[in-house]
Structures are given as structure tokens and as C-alpha cells.
Amino acid sequence: MIIIIKFLDLQSQYASIREEVDSAIQSVLVNASFIGGAELTAFETEFAAFQGAAHCVGVGNGTDALEIALEALDLPPGAEVIVPANSFIASSEAVTRSGLRVVFADVNPDTYLLDLGDVKRRLTPRTKALVVVHLYGNPCDMDAVLAFAKEHGLRVIEDAAQAHGAEWRQRRVGAIGDIGTFSFYPGKNLGAYGDGGAILTNDGTLAKKARMIANHGRVAKYDHEFEGRNSRLDGLQATILRVKLRHLDGWIGRRNAIARQYIEGLIGVGDLILPQLPQADSRHAFHLFVVRTASRRALAHHLEAAGIQTGRHYPVALPKLAAYRYLGEVDVTMFANQADQYLLSLPIGEHLADEDVHEVIRAISGFFARAEGLEATDDEAITR
Ligand SMILES: Cc1ncc(COP(=O)(O)O)c(C=O)c1O
Known part of the structure; x- marks a missing residue:
């Protein structure tokens, strides 16, 4: 019998x-509060409180969130923004689409997170910001990031699309840097039933600017101070996210329990390189559990x-990617x-029972x- 263990x-x-x-x-349908409205405001308040941020702006998706956050920072046109080389394309696409230049930097082999040593080698007088991605739900060392940014006069955008609920030293990610962005794509740890995204910041001026950019550059109905765009988290998605937010801590707890089971069960197995658990005062959200092996394809x-x-x-x-051929x-x-050939993501999530x-x-x-048995047989054949 084939067991189906879903990703x-x-x-x-x-x-x-x-x-x-x-x-x-049902209540959104009855009240017809589809755009804006009480559910959106309540979700923004609750998500900001959950993440420990002063302000939350709901937007259409995580890619818009990044673009709007970058635009709100008002960096000089053509400024260079450093982005980790291992991420989803939205992390870099948003930079280019905001009229800025992408500079890729390497990731750390232990954490897969932006390697500040490599970032340092790629700094130029035109470098104005860092996009730090809390990849797989693993929080970046925000103390190191902020100290580095301060030393080099850089703004910090946290791409927390995969890291709802992740914590760096007891602070939830997303509003530790200047501005942070989230995706509520359905498969995320906090996923909508369609597209959705949010921007967090503790800076009231940035929050106001981001909200205006996402709403045609206006505060009041026809009072457009500048040209913005339309990027909305709608009432139905907001109400669904409010329900799911109440369960998120429990779901992340279950993901961490599974990660510990994987680590205990797989340590020393083959050539597997396993994710590391963060230090005790931090929390991985384990959106993904990614292992590394030279036998990735055969194992999959x-x-x-x-x-x-x-x-x-x-x-x-x-x-x-072909999209970046222009960078040379x-x-x-x-x-x-190199690592992209060796990475494999195992199933993780609250849908898995211990037996799975x-x-x-x-x-x-x-x-x-x-595999080891086969190798032993081969060796024997050679020596015989
Ligand atoms: C790291 C990262 N950044 C940004 C995004 C973009 O989010 P969205 O799909 O909601 O536009 C994603 C989504 O997959 C992501 O994983």
C-alpha cells in the first residue's frame, strides 16, 4: 500500500x-464588508500585536508588500540593494521593480540566511539597503544585521514572508528592522484563501506612507497627494486570517515538535545536513524543513x-535564473x-501525525x- 504523506x-x-x-x-457576506472595513482593521491590529509591531498595513500579497515597503523608504533611484542569493524571486524582483539595483550576496551554509561577511565584500558607495529574508522561517541574527546596517548607513527590510511568529531573541521578526513584509499565500504558515500580504513597521511615518502608496496615494477618498497603486487585503481574507491567527502559535509549536523529531531521527544518517535549531531565546517558525544531501535526486x-x-x-x-542574466x-x-542542487524540503506541518x-x-x-549496502557490495567487487 502506498502511504501518502502530503507536503x-x-x-x-x-x-x-x-x-x-x-x-x-458568513458575517463578511452579510455585512458586505469586502474592501476595507472592520475585519481588515481588526486583523491589522491583531497581527501587529501578535508580531509586536506598532503598525500593520494589509496589502494584496507579499510581493506588493516588498515593493511598497521599498518605495516607502524613498531610496535614491538606482541605489543598490543587497538581497540573499537563495530566496524566492519576489525578494529581488521587488527591488528592480522599485527602480533600484539588485546585488546578490551569499548565504551562510549553516543557516541559509544572508552572510554579512559576503555582504561586506559587495558594498559600494551606492549600497543603500539590505533585504534580509528569514528564509524557511528561520530568524536572521537581527542584532548583527542592525549593527552592520548602522555601521554602513543602510536601511533594513525584513522579508518575513515565511516567518510569521518566528522570534529573534524574544522579539518577533518583521518590525526589528526599518520595515518588514509578510505573505499570506495559502501555503504559508499563516495563509489566506487567496492572495494577501502585510507590511509591519514601528515607524509611524513609514506606515502612513506605505498605506498611502497601497491606496492610490490618498488618505481621504479623492484626496490624492501622489500617484500610488491599488494593493488591498480584502475583508474576506482578513476575516479568515483572524481565525487562523488564533491557531498560529499552536501550529508553529507542532512544526517545532516535528522538526525536533526529524533532527533526533535523522542525525548522522547518510550525508544528510540537517537544519539547526535556533538558540533558546529565539524561535524558528519551520515553514520549511530543508535538508542537504549529495543524493538529493535519488532520495526524492x-x-x-x-x-x-x-x-x-x-x-x-x-x-x-534567466531573469538575472543581465547581471553578467x-x-x-x-x-x-552550488547548494541549490542539494536541497530537499521534507513534509512539515500540523497535518502530520507522529506516525507520519x-x-x-x-x-x-x-x-x-x-545506499551504504550497495557501496559495500561495489567495494567488495572491486577488491575481489
Ligand atoms: C521569501 C518570500 N518573499 C516574498 C514572497 C512573495 O509573496 P507573495 O506570493 O504573497 O507575493 C514569497 C512567497 O512565496 C516568499 O517566499
């Missing part, structure tokens, strides 16, 4: 909160045959430009035990 299971999540979600949706096939779904984040490092030759010495996690561990251990 993501939004249907089972919905089943677990169905009554709450259905009644919340083995797991697929065993009914276990996996993912790749990301199969091609950003500087190697790819720096093949970068860890990120044990099954994944058994299947991976079996794969490497067989």
Missing part, C-alpha cells in the same frame, strides 16, 4: 477550523515511490549557487542504509 494539506487544516472559518466568512525519487511528497526551495539560486557572469564560488514523521524518518534511513 502540504490545506484541506485537513480547513476541516479542523471549518466552523470558525465558515461563520467568519525514493520518497516519492514511498508516497512521501517533498519540495525544493529553491531549485535554482536567484543569480542563476554567475559567481560559481557562492555557496548558494516516523514513516518519513524510516524511509530516509532505509534509503541511506541501502
